[in-house]
Amino acid sequence: MAGASKAVVDSRANLPFVYRQYSPEQLRQVLHKMYLIRRFEEGAEECYMRGLIHGTMHLSIGQEASAMGICMPLAEDDQITSTHRGHGHCIAKGAEVSRMFAEFFGKTTGYCKGRGGSMHIADVAKGNLGANGIVAGGIPIAVGAALSSKMMKTGKVVVSFFGDGANNEGAFHEALNMAAIWKLPVIFVCENNGYGMSTSTARSTAVKNIAERAAAYSMPGVIVNGNIFSEVAEASFKAVERARAGEGPTLIESKTYRHRGHSKSDRNRYRTKEEIEDWMANRDPITLFENELRDFGFIDEQGIEAIRDAVAKEIADGIEFAKASPAPEIATLENYVYTEHA
Amino acid sequence: MDAAVRELSYAQAIQEAMAIAMDMDERVFLMGEDIGVYGGAFQVTGDLVERYGTDRVIDTPISELGGAGVAVGAAVTGMRPIFEFQFSDFATLGMEQIVNQAAKMRFMLGGEVSVPLVMRFPAGSGTGAAAQHSQSLEAWLGHVPGLKVIQPATPHDAKGMLLAAVADPDPVMIFEHKLLYKMKGHVPEGHYTVPIGKAEIRRQGRDLTIVATSIMVQKALDAAATLEGEGIDIEVVDLRTIRPIDRQTVIDSVKKTSRLLCVYEAVKTLGIGAEVSALVAESEAFDYLDAPIVRLGGAETPIPYNPDLEKATVPQVPDIIAAARDLVKGVR
Structure with a gap:
């Protein structure tokens, strides 16, 4: 992305990373997208409650700064693998909410033509190789994509998002080891929201910080406050530079919190109401970023209102698009199992 | 030697097919455990590492799950990996990536990607290797839509079907009986394919x-x-x-x-x-x-x-x- 002009940079010398690195317009776009992620998931949740969407979904409400911060330094043809909690990653990498809603509604206009749904949402054209229903399933795939980048000399960087639960899967360890020995351009992003379904990291994980796992694979392990956009973006920026320079992978632990339950079956018996309310009231990533933007003079109330209105319209239009789109014909059931020969 | 009666072993036929595939297409590469300087547990890759280098004949750590996943990721993003499991029994360690990822990725993504992946599985009994190195698990994978599963029975077919598999846009699993590796038979020179799906x-x-x-x-x-x-x-x-x-x-x-x-x-x-x-x-x-x-x-x-x-x-x-x-x- 284009940097800010020198005069503007000088006046921001004492501000956090993103305010020095990116233009005010770019940062307002970030706020726009954070709202878009939040309202998309709220909209999807409402459609689910009203019976318009079936199945289940895993909401990332509360984790928007993590998705946006990591994707901020990525180019359009850089690639990501995502998780079951992947709506934010998908939007952050450039997806249109209309086609995401269409997928959730199971329509042919959806990103996966109604075959994948929430848990397999992807946008290959924008470099999102897909969410994944298997914990840690996308991590070796990201390493493979990074191997392609190295072998084909495309210069692409690959980000693998996963949750804290994945850090105890064998695939995580095998993949980090291979990425390190082959110095591949991949960034491992652990979004640690404190719970693998109901089991806290304290109960499931031998190390205090998942970033400590990086030491076992001789790569930098970085801990960031995942609810502060600038902190996440700065860590990602450095990891991308390292990857592009051929210096190998980085493990970023983005400490965050999901406001909602694990999925739609969650009764929230493993955490307290007070804990959830504290995160929502005092550490909401959108509120924190919006306040910074306002305090630093990058946006005013009118600008914020304009973003909220624009997002509300995008969401309403997206849901209408999904509703109006055609469902797949039953006769097409076996399409896409194999590549069709011309 | 008269080309019409040239004989190769089943293992040599596979090796020749892999060499031809790598000569024809720079996206083709080999991955597996001890397939480089060691030559593979059954000497199928043999000296290919000397001819194609360690960038295209990649020794993986003993990480079947991760290795299989790396092959899937490389296939989805433009490469054409041929992944060797040292023994077909070790497919059990990589099953997640084969069954949940490679087989389903095209379908789950509505046809937006293909997974042109070849996996080779030395299979079967008769070597005295006992219960964990002798199984025939092809029917396990044959039960999974999205995969193609082949079992060449002759050196001729081992070469031709591998070349067909490399050209195929979808994941092809090749089960090679270990007792066949030394079987000799007529193998034509150069490139040819034997169709997948034809008895x-x-x-x-x-x-x-x-x-x-x-x-x-x-x-x-x-x-x-x-x-x-x-x-x-x-x-x-x-x-x-x-x-x-x-x-x-x-x-x-x-x-x-x-x-x-x-x-x-x-x-x-x-x-x-x-x-x-x-x-x-x-x-x-x-x-x-x-x-x-x-x-x-x-x-x-x-x-x-x-x-x-x-x-x-x-x-x-x-x-x-x-x-x-x-x-x-x-x-x-």
Whole structure:
């Protein structure tokens, strides 16, 4: 992305990373997208409650700064693998909410033509190789994509998002080891929201910080406050530079919190109401970023209102698009199992 | 040497196919455990690392799950990996990536990607390697839509089907019986393909159809040669591909001979023989049957270490002869 002009940079010398690195317009776009992620998931949740969407979904409400911060330094043809909690990653990498809603509604206009749904949402054209229903399933795939980048000399960087639960899967360890020995351009992003379904990291994980796992694979392990956009973006920026320079992978632990339950079956018996309310009231990533933007003079109330209105319209239009789109014909059931020969 | 009669071993044929694939397409590369300087546990990759370098003949750590996943990721993003499992038994360690990812990715993403991935699995018993290095797990993978599963039975097919697999846009799983690696046979020079999904009639006959897979094809041919002396005329169908299965060749053969014997090394129950039996029973060939369908498969046991027990676990030529004779003479 284009940097800010020198005069503007000088006046921001004492501000956090993103305010020095990116233009005010770019940062307002970030706020726009954070709202878009939040309202998309709220909209999807409402459609689910009203019976318009079936199945289940895993909401990332509360984790928007993590998705946006990591994707901020990525180019359009850089690639990501995502998780079951992947709506934010998908939007952050450039997806249109209309086609995401269409997928959730199971329509042919959806990103996966109604075959994948929430848990397999992807946008290959924008470099999102897909969410994944298997914990840690996308991590070796990201390493493979990074191997392609190295072998084909495309210069692409690959980000693998996963949750804290994945850090105890064998695939995580095998993949980090291979990425390190082959110095591949991949960034491992652990979004640690404190719970693998109901089991806290304290109960499931031998190390205090998942970033400590990086030491076992001789790569930098970085801990960031995942609810502060600038902190996440700065860590990602450095990891991308390292990857592009051929210096190998980085493990970023983005400490965050999901406001909602694990999925739609969650009764929230493993955490307290007070804990959830504290995160929502005092550490909401959108509120924190919006306040910074306002305090630093990058946006005013009118600008914020304009973003909220624009997002509300995008969401309403997206849901209408999904509703109006055609469902797949039953006769097409076996399409896409194999590549069709011309 | 006369090109028309050039002979290679099954392992050499695979190695030649991989070399041709790498010469033809720079996206093709090899991954696996000890496939570089060691040459592979069965010397299938041999000295390829000397010719193509460590960038294209990649030794992986002993990480079957991660390695399989790396191959899937590379395939989805433009490369054409050929991934060797050291033993087919180790597919169990990589099953997540094979079954949940490679097989389903194109479907889950609505056709937005293809997964042009080849995986090779040295399979089968007969080497004294006991229960964890001798299994035949092809039917496991044959049960998964999205995968193609092949079992070449000759050096000619081992080369031609591997080259077909590399050219295929979808994941192809190749099960290679370890006892076949040293089998010699005619292998043409240069590039050619043998189609995936087409069975081959190895021997024409009129009294009985034997549908066999992999090493059982040769055993069936040996049995047929013996029974010829008794006036029993056997047709041997080499299935070659178990997904997608070539129904028509099997059905047409049974319509001709009116008897069916399925012979395969994997555990008999819920195996490929059940599928072949059922496809015949569901077809117009059912009306042509003069005898019950018979399956000869592996015993309901893990593969034992003791060599006599090991041999007794899987069908041998005398077992095939006895079953075929009984079928044709109406004892069954």
